[in-house]
Amino acid sequence: xxxxxxxxxxxxxxxxxxxxxxxxxxxxxxxxxxxxxxxxxxxxxxxxxxxxxxxxxxxxxxxxxxxxxxxxxxxxxxxxxxxxxxxxxxxxxxxxxxxxxxxxxxxxxxxxxxxxxxxxxxxxxxxxxxxxxxxxxxxxxxxxxxxxxxxxxxxxxxxxxxxxxxxxxxxxxxxxxxxxxxxxxxxxxxxxxxxxxxxxxxxxxxxxxxxxxxxxxxxxxxxxxxxxxxxxxxxxxxxxxxxxxxxxxxxxxxxxxxxxxxxxxxxxxxxxxxxxxxxxxxxxxxxxxxxxxxxxxxxxxxxxxxxxxxxxxxxxxxxxxxxxxxxxxxxxxxxxxxxxxxxxxxxxxxxxxxxxxxxxxxxxxxxxxxxxxxxxxxxxxxxxxxxxxxxxxxxxxxxxxxxxxxxxxxxxxxxxxxxxx
Amino acid sequence: xxxxxxxxxxxxxxxxxxxxxxxxxxxxxxxxxxxxxxxxxxxxxxxxxxxxxxxxxxxxxxxxxxxxxxxxxxxxxxxxxxxxxxxxxxxxxxxxxxxxxxxxxxxxxxxxxxxxxxxxxxxxxxxxxxxxxxxxxxxxxxxxxxxxxxxxxxxxxxxxxxxxxxxxxxxxxxxxxxxxxxxxxxxxxxxxxxxxxxxxxxxxxxxxxxxxxxxxxxxxxxxxxxxxxxxxxxxxxxxxxxxxxxxxxxxxxxxxxxxxxxxxxxxxxxxxxxxxxxxxxxxxxxxxxxxxxxxxxxxxxxxxxxxxxxxxxxxxxxxxxxxxxxxxxxxxxxxxxxxxxxxxxxxxxxxxxxxxxxxxxxxxxxxxxxxxxxxxxxxxxxxxxxxxxxxxxxxxxxxxxxxxxxxxxxxxxxxxxxxxx
Numbered sequence: 001x002x003x004x005x006x007x008x009x010x011x012x013x014x015x016x017x018x019x020x021x022x023x024x025x026x027x028x029x030x031x032x033x034x035x036x037x038x039x040x041x042x043x044x045x046x047x048x049x050x051x052x053x054x055x056x057x058x059x060x061x062x063x064x065x066x067x068x069x070x071x072x073x074x075x076x077x078x079x080x081x082x083x084x085x086x087x088x089x090x091x092x093x094x095x096x097x098x099x100x101x102x103x104x105x106x107x108x109x110x111x112x113x114x115x116x117x118x119x120x121x122x123x124x125x126x127x128x129x130x131x132x133x134x135x136x137x138x139x140x141x142x143x144x145x146x147x148x149x150x151x152x153x154x155x156x157x158x159x160x161x162x163x164x165x166x167x168x169x170x171x172x173x174x175x176x177x178x179x180x181x182x183x184x185x186x187x188x189x190x191x192x193x194x195x196x197x198x199x200x201x202x203x204x205x206x207x208x209x210x211x212x213x214x215x216x217x218x219x220x221x222x223x224x225x226x227x228x229x230x231x232x233x234x235x236x237x238x239x240x241x242x243x244x245x246x247x248x249x250x251x252x253x254x255x256x257x258x259x260x261x262x263x264x265x266x267x268x269x270x271x272x273x274x275x276x277x278x279x280x281x282x283x284x285x286x287x288x289x290x291x292x293x294x295x296x297x298x299x300x301x302x303x304x305x306x307x308x309x310x311x312x313x314x315x316x317x318x319x320x321x322x323x324x325x326x327x328x329x330x331x332x333x334x335x336x337x338x339x340x341x342x343x344x345x346x347x348x349x350x351x352x353x354x355x356x357x358x359x360x361x362x363x364x365x366x367x368x369x370x371x372x373x374x375x376x377x378x379x380x381x382x383x384x385x386x387x388x389x390x391x392x393x394x395x396x397x398x399x400x401x402x403x404x405x406x407x408x409x410x411x412x413x414x415x416x417x418x419x420x421x
Numbered sequence: 422x423x424x425x426x427x428x429x430x431x432x433x434x435x436x437x438x439x440x441x442x443x444x445x446x447x448x449x450x451x452x453x454x455x456x457x458x459x460x461x462x463x464x465x466x467x468x469x470x471x472x473x474x475x476x477x478x479x480x481x482x483x484x485x486x487x488x489x490x491x492x493x494x495x496x497x498x499x500x501x502x503x504x505x506x507x508x509x510x511x512x513x514x515x516x517x518x519x520x521x522x523x524x525x526x527x528x529x530x531x532x533x534x535x536x537x538x539x540x541x542x543x544x545x546x547x548x549x550x551x552x553x554x555x556x557x558x559x560x561x562x563x564x565x566x567x568x569x570x571x572x573x574x575x576x577x578x579x580x581x582x583x584x585x586x587x588x589x590x591x592x593x594x595x596x597x598x599x600x601x602x603x604x605x606x607x608x609x610x611x612x613x614x615x616x617x618x619x620x621x622x623x624x625x626x627x628x629x630x631x632x633x634x635x636x637x638x639x640x641x642x643x644x645x646x647x648x649x650x651x652x653x654x655x656x657x658x659x660x661x662x663x664x665x666x667x668x669x670x671x672x673x674x675x676x677x678x679x680x681x682x683x684x685x686x687x688x689x690x691x692x693x694x695x696x697x698x699x700x701x702x703x704x705x706x707x708x709x710x711x712x713x714x715x716x717x718x719x720x721x722x723x724x725x726x727x728x729x730x731x732x733x734x735x736x737x738x739x740x741x742x743x744x745x746x747x748x749x750x751x752x753x754x755x756x757x758x759x760x761x762x763x764x765x766x767x768x769x770x771x772x773x774x775x776x777x778x779x780x781x782x783x784x785x786x787x788x789x790x791x792x793x794x795x796x797x798x799x800x801x802x803x804x805x806x807x808x809x810x811x812x813x814x815x816x817x818x819x820x821x822x823x824x825x826x827x828x829x830x831x832x833x834x835x836x837x838x839x840x841x842x
Contacts, residue, residue: 050489059699063671063686068471068609068781070588097687112770115681117812122678123689129682130811135787165489169585169607170591186590188489238663243656248663250484257543261550262511262537266518268544349533351511360489390551391538 027102028059028201031079034194038077043285044158045150046187046194048073049166052287052359053191057083058103059201062094070142070168073103074149084149090136096129104152106145107138143171147178150242161187192364196356197317197378203402203411205288206358206380209246210400210411213283214291216240220253221296224277224421230255231267233277241283249361252280259295260394262386274301276393280386281363289361291382292412293398296419299317307344308387311416312395315340315385316416319353319367323381323401324410329371336367336385345387356381357400380411434755448523449480449622452500455615459498465579466571467608467615469494470555470588473708473780474612478504479524480622482708483515491563491589491693493569494524505570517550525573527566528559564592568599613785615775618799622831624823626709627779627801630667631821631832634704635659639835641674642717643842645698651676651821652688652727654698657683662704669780672716673701680716681815683807694720697814702780710782712803713833714819717840728765729808730839733816736761736806737837740774740788744802744822744829757788757806766808775804778821800824 027245040045049072050055051061055061057073071091074084085103087095089111117130139145150160157180164172176184198206216237223233234251241248252264259278259301271277280293297305319336333353340348352371356363365373367381375381384398397416401408430569459467469475470493476482478494494514495505506524508516510532538551561564571581578601585593585607597605621626637658644654653670662669673685676692680699692698701714740757754774761769772794777784778801786794788802796802805819818837822829 023523093684094686096684097685104717110772111683112772113681113683113809113811114768114770115810115812120812122812125687126678126682126811157517164590169590172590172631190664220467235664242659242669255537257541257547260534261514261518261547262516262532264518265515266546268546286510296536349535351531351533388534389536390534390547391536391541391543 002372008280014395024344025337026059026201028199028205029056029075029083030194030197030199031141033197034075035079037079037190037194038161041161041185041190042159043053043161043185043187044155045153045160046075046190047146047162047167048075048151048191049163050188051166052265053163053188055083056191056195056359057180058100058118059087060100060102062091062098068168072146074146074153075286076153076155079387081153081183081369084153086142086145087151089141090191092132092136093129096132096251097125099125100174104149105132105136106149107136108139108141108145127302143174145333146175157183159183159185161185161190163188163191176383189364192360195314195358196364197376198358198380198402199378202288202358203378203380204404205286206290206402207411209283209288209290209293212241212285213248213281213292214412214414217279217281217292219293220281221294221419224296224298226271226273226298230258230264230269230271236269237271237281244285246283246285248408249282249284250280251282252278254278254394257391257393260390260392262388271298274302276305276395278394278396280396280398287357287359290400291357291361291385291398292414293386293396294414294416294419295395295397296421298421301418301420308389308393309395311340311343311345312385312387312397313416314343315348315353316383316399318399319385320399320401320408323375323383323403324406325375325377325403327375329365329367329373329375330369332367333371342387348356348387350385352380353385356380357382375403377403377405396404428656429626439573441725442480446620447480448506449620449626450496451615451782452518453620454618455496457498457500458611458615459582461767462582462606462611463580464582464606464608465498465572466581467496467611468567468588469496469612470584471586471609474584474609475534476708477612477616477780479506479521480520481521481523483508483512483519489588489589489722491592493563493567493588495567495574497576505740507563507566507570507576509563513553513557514550517553518545518546519596519804520549526553526557527563527570528557529566536678547706560564564595567596578604580606582602582611583756584605587756592781610785613781616779617785618797619779619823620799621800623709623779624799624801626707627711627823628832630704630706630709630711631713633662633665633667633706634702634713635833635835638700638702638713638715641700641702642715642840642842645693645717645719647719648691650688650691651679651685655688656685658702665706667706668706670703670705671701672703673699675815676697678812678814680827681809681811681813683809690721691810695723697726697816699815699817701817701819708780710778710780712778712782712819713821713835714805714807714817715835716816716818717842719842722839726814726839729810729814730816732761732769733806733808733818734837735764736769736774737818737820738803740804740806741820741822741829744772744796744804745823745827746798748796750786750788750796751790752792753788761806761808769808774806775802777801778803797825798824798826
């Protein structure tokens with residue numbers, strides 16, 4: 001039997017060329033922060049069930065094709081203990097391809113596969129798959145596998161948190177029934193709290209996602225011409241994003257009157273002279289989101305466009321001036337909205353001027369009027385102060401920054417101007 | 422105020438050219454089957470919460486970027502009553518772009534947007550958005566909006582089913598607490614039961630998805646050459662699928678020893694002379710899935726390859742011979758597995774030889790040993806009898822068929838041969 005050998009993993013290289021479309025599994029979780037949160041709430045472990053939280057615990061995204069599939073990961077409070085991954089046996093080959101070394105495996109349900117690569121032509125991931133098949137224990141179902149993982153971690157009957165957002169309600173109910181009263185709490189919000197402060201690996205991945213997104217955004221601005229259809233521009237984005245191994249999500253490309261639409265998922269307009277074209281582009285790479293935006297005009301900007309862009313820019317600038325540890329999210333919001341109102345849009349209203357970004361497009365903490373939480377070093381935010389006026393047009397400047405000890409650092413780099421084509 | 426005018430909708434044309442990347446909303450649900458299921462279980466309405474079930478009720482997919490977003494749709498038991506859609510106000514623009522006319526809207530939470538398109542340059546979807554903004558009532562939260570929708574449908578305190586798989590557990594608990602005891606049942610399985618028998622609109626969409634998938638599959642086979650990397654082939658698939666407005670999911674392109682891997686999400690191998698290349702390709706178009714597979718060889722097939730392909734083909738053929746109304750899923754399984762065993766792979770084992778396909782990759786009913794349910798006209802199945810042998814190779818033939826009164830009809834059309842390049 002071939003041992004599962006990390007050095008032989010096709011993922012041991014950090015390269016991202018052909019044959020390495022996604023990052024190898026590496027630890028992404030902020031274990032110290034997780035320990036602090038669990039100690040505060042008297043928990044011995046957290047169970048992840050959403051793809052984002054499972055990916056956070058194991059350091060790699062498993063792209064389950066059916067989102068009702070039961071996949072869990074256990075994050076122990078003890079930062080020296082290894083996480084556990086609970087998956088159906090039919091996903092084992094994917095785990096082998098990822099070269100997962102960050103978690104111990106608990107399989108459930110049967111899956112038939114013949115053969116042995118011993119002494120025959122093979123590849124490292126096939127060898128790894130075979131070795132895992134030979135060594136991993138298979139439990140009857142996800143509940144049994146989860147309980148075994150918690151038992152092996154020595155959690156016993158202690159309190160645990162469970163991400164309630166994707167576990168099947170019937171498995172959740174059985175899990176709860178098998179443990180002492182009030183020893184199971186809902187933990188989706190706790191995962192989001194832990195994820196607020198990004199680790200260096202996460203910041204690197206967010207930077208890669210932002211760089212890719214902006215590379216495409218530049219190309220999209222370059223495509224603006226009279227008669228070009230919004231759909232052609234959006235399709236270029238989608239093709240470029242998937243070619244880089246990432247996943248396109250919302251692709252707002254709105255020209256003329258449609259620049260005023262905040263969310264765009266369908267495309268109808270050919271660009272005309274004088275049109276504003278507003279971009280708000282979202283994608284994710286290895287599970288980490290990018291969300292960036294710019295505005296362009298075909299030809300010369302008119303007075304209304306120039307004035308409103310300037311107001312939006314002023315608000316964006318003011319928001320960023322506030323970004324540093326210790327500032328409340330709501331303070332950033334108030335400063336930015338006030339600045340826009342004083343810069344030419346006196347009736348300006350917004351729900352927020354940005355949001356945390358990470359494994360979810362909207363991570364925890366919103367730069368809005370009722371979020372009084374305080375920024376910390378290592379948090380990552382999209383800062384945006386858009387303006388939408390139906391019948392007139394819309395403007396967007398959206399950048400991503402990481403909070404540093406004395407301010408912020410951009411993950412994005414495109415000039416913040418009203419682009420002219 | 423501009424009235425929301427269906428005739429003015431940019432979606433009134435059935436075309437799928439530039440400017441119409443996705444189908445307009447049209448009724449997809451099998452209302453008669455839904456009525457029968459609800460009457461049997463004493464329910465007055467079903468509440469959809471997963472994107473698949475919401476899309477089923479309203480006839481169009483809302484591509485929410487955050488899957489924890491609370492979006493519901495209510496399907497009344499009375500087939501003449503209109504469905505209701507519950508969305509956060511910030512998704513209203515998307516609804517306008519879709520040209521949704523199949524459901525009444527219930528909005529919740531605030532969203533700020535200025536202006537009015539009256540008398541100014543605009544587009545039909547901007548007008549529709551504005552009209553909806555002016556006329557729709559906004560509720561405090563998703564629970565209030567859901568209760569209002571049920572009230573307006575005259576459901577009162579009668580029993581309802583609620584799709585438990587994506588509603589936030591706290592909203593679910595509050596919803597249950599506000600209604601008589603035992604009047605709320607979990608309904609994810611009921612939606613899947615209703616969706617077993619596809620409507621003509623659904624079959625058309627599944628056919629379009631299958632045709633697109635096979636167009637790419639043909640192109641992929643054409644790319645097979647010595648030295649070509651699996652990743653190049655997979656990337657061609659992803660680009661082609663997104664260019665057609667669809668979404669790529671699992672892209673199994675496995676060459677040589679990697680042809681034996683059932684699920685492939687990472688790519689490592691350059692194709693060599695004599696390699697098997699196994700394809701199993703999944704995507705979805707307007708929410709409807711395609712899942713097709715073929716196997717190729719570079720050069721001449723050797724004896725082992727020829728023999729095993731023939732056994733897999735025989736099993737596939739036998740499975741299809743069984744497909745007709747009244748046959749149990751398990752009978753198809755037993756016949757196909759028996760035929761493979763008698764055709765050169767005596768040790769052959771499988772979990773299933775196919776699965777229903779629709780709004781989920783695995784819809785309800787699996788062609789497996791323990792599923793004794795009976796096929797009905799209008800069900801759609803992927804039929805597959807793959808063989809995977811680690812260290813040797815793997816084979817796949819996967820087609821999609823709709824059950825007809827006296828057998829089946831293919832939605833797929835590629836020759837079922839061992840392709841040679």
